[in-house]
Amino acid sequence: MKNEKLVLGGQEFTSRFILGSGKFSLELVKACIEKAGAEIITLALRRVNEGGLANILDYIPKNITLLPNTSGARNAEEAIRIARLSREVGYGNFVKLEVIRDSKYLLPDNYETIKATEVLSKEGFVVMPYMYPDLNVARALVDAGAACIMPLAAPIGSNKGLSAKEFIQILIDEIDLPIIVDAGIGRPSQACEAMEMGADAVMANTAIATAGDVAVMAEAFKKAIEAGRSAYLSGMGRVIHKGASASSPLTGFLQ
């Protein structure tokens, strides 16, 4: 299989690692992007502080694509407002749609996410919706004009890895848009596994932010994601399950 580029909103990306930016020191953002080889980094609009102290934009190299998110939005209406605000101030057409009305687990609200996707995609946004992996919802998001689907692997920040593996696999198998696994990935091996499954990209933040050496962990993720992608493209080897291979052929009787 050929390693085609990741295409989002008509833009091509070589890297399949999207870097979240919410949880680590701004001083480390640049080194992290470099080590991760990332071309896309998320940007929480609520954190932007143009011209002021601790403004994340001052730390992101200009050639990196900003992926503004709608964190803080509790319903479709608020997400739409935040996305529009983001475009008005000049952060481009990309939007990582996050609609969360649960402060405890921070699980995405799929219903509101579909509603917001519909409105924003009509307005020309490249909508990248964060969602709970549900095939029906993913189909509705496709119909609503999403540019990709971003299913969570596990609760955000949990570092638990592919808790929702079976359901993400279904999305990979059934949905024609890029599937970007977001949230819950705790270690490079899990990112690698997601890529082996056929995910188109992985997004991570907490796993890197809470590492001893943030930049080195960013690099480890990069390598894992590349390895997983290569494995997927190579056509995964035959896996022999216990007792799955009969010694004499079952079809030998056929004339």
Add this chain to the structure above:
Amino acid sequence: MEHFNESILNDEILANLKKDRIDHMTYLPGMEVLESDTMRKVLEAMETYDYHHYTESDIMRALEKEVLSTEDFGALLSPAAAPLLEQIAQKAQFETRKHFGNNIYMFTPIYISNYCANYCIYCGFNCHNTIKRAKLTEQEIEKEMKTISETGLQEILILTGESRAKSDVTYIGEACKIARKYFKVIGLEIYPLNADEYAYLHKCGADYVTVFQETYNSDKYETLHLGGQKRIFPYRINAQERALKGGMRGVGFAALLGLDDFRKDAFATGYHAYILQKKYPHAEIAFSCPRLRPIINNDKINAMDVHERELLQVVCAYRLFMPFSNITISTRECARVRDNMVNIAATKISAGVSTGIGEHVKDVESKGDEQFEISDGRSVEEVYNTLLKNNLQPVMSDSIYVS
């Protein structure tokens, strides 16, 4: 009475304590009565909470869990947890990093008026305390806010003394509108309001409301709040719920540690937040952990048995019980304690603080005395640089006003 903090008392208060007082459990005219079982649930849980029956193994079990039950929370606040404070702090730090990374949010309070109609015997603003009273004009509020914003802060907490007559809702609303020009995030720490009034202030720009319950022991509450609207215990305890009904994004909870049995009060505070978050899952939850401080005309007031170890225990228990909540550490604590608290479990720190009126700008005419003595007078720049030095990331704004 058990757990009475004698450092608060003086002859005048003792004389006043003997006088007749209105029933603190009966709403006054104009106070919205919420159909809610919150108060009953909180008081029942506190009543049955017996912190003496926990053992070390209860604490160990709680530390191994990912999601803590109220029983676990009770265990962490118990005396049996004290010898395990180091392990508790380690786990609290782990949870804090998991949910917040190394982000620490910065803000400052602005006191716009210190007129007060309440008689809370431990508070510097109480209407019987002889202090210099003042209320900022709108022009002065603007001047002060502009000056504060020049320090780089993007979040402001607007405070008033509790006087509906002197600082009415419209006045506070105007302060919010001015704040919108200079800040991204606006919080309120004012007297409790009805839901429609919270809705009005939300429309004016405020997203967060903090109300200190002071103590959840209503009998003790009655002996500490001798007069004024604040005396009405149920109206205060339901304030957060009315604020959420009014559309506020988040609500803050606190017991003033040192007024009563701090373990029971901390338990009730956490449980109060817990049941409201269950009822309003979108609500952002915050805790403050104030300890009693000296005030003008009584420099002896102290937090009784709540020493630094106990304070840390409470803070860590809040963190482990509700790991996603914000915890603010106030300037009632000294720099050493605050710097360490944000390294362990607190996520929010004020800087450049004055609890007086008109203290941010020299040529503001209205000057009023402070609510309590602060212990950390560091500027925004100093706190900011200290956070960086300690490998923490100062964050100026973490919310966006959308409606």
